[in-house]
Amino acid sequence: MVNDRGQLYTMEGVAAGVIMLLTAYIVVSTTSVYTAGDTHIPDMQLEQLGSDVLAMMDTPDTNGAESQLVGFVRNGTGIGRGGDLRDAFLNTCRMRAGDPDNSLHAQVFLSYRRADGSVNTTELSSPSDPGFTGRENAVRVTRWVQLPTTRPAGMPTDMPNDRPKAVLVEVLLWRA
């Protein structure tokens, strides 16, 4: 009963099945758009860059000296007292060959503990790109800074002024 006639009918059936499966796959997969930004690879690289720059700025030139980062927090000037810190941070991030990377933006925050034990976060600088949309993939990098007893001029008045302090410098970093 079994013969080898009509093999092309079978193959046509198989081909039609494959085409239908392909169509179903393509239709289903078009409903989700997966871009490179969803893979977090640029975020990871940006976070590493920011952490490295903060670590570099927090390294004093000589043993026991004050680091650049602490100096900026203590004697900062510019917008919101952290403008210089933000600009120095961005300049260091861009310090490499090739593209000047003008799309890189940052804003600096400072977290400290009030006398009543609650933690407050204040803006130390304005964002370098005030026109951000909220859709940028931003990363946050942080660095501990120890401040002396006297509260640096211009800091919020609920920052303790009668004891040494450990505060957290937080930099929000994104590309636009």
Place this chain on the structure above:
Amino acid sequence: MACMNEEGQWIVLMGLLVAVGIFFLALIINQSALVGQTTAEGVLEFPKNDIRDLREAIFDYVDRFGNANNPSSQAVRQDIIAISLERKNAVVDFDVESPQNISGRLLYPVTIHYNNGVTKYDERVYY
């Protein structure tokens, strides 16, 4: 196609196999965009820089206070613990004991505990 001419069916069959092969290769190229996502997320999740920075902050603390226990040192210690919890979602604790003679140098034994729910880090270091 069928019944017109049944010669050369093997050629048609091979064409079909090649087409299916190309489809699978295209799938692999499509998936290659995702390679590295897990790696990148793993790197983002692992608080390497947070732990390094916390160690440096604690060593700065030891530089300034040693193992002294006074209102100033307690305040800085509470700063580190409270801000870590509030801003870094990490439970942190550390203790500095009285200096010990290690190979002819007086060093403070420092115990550091860190846990952010994903990564746990415990260390005892002589500083």
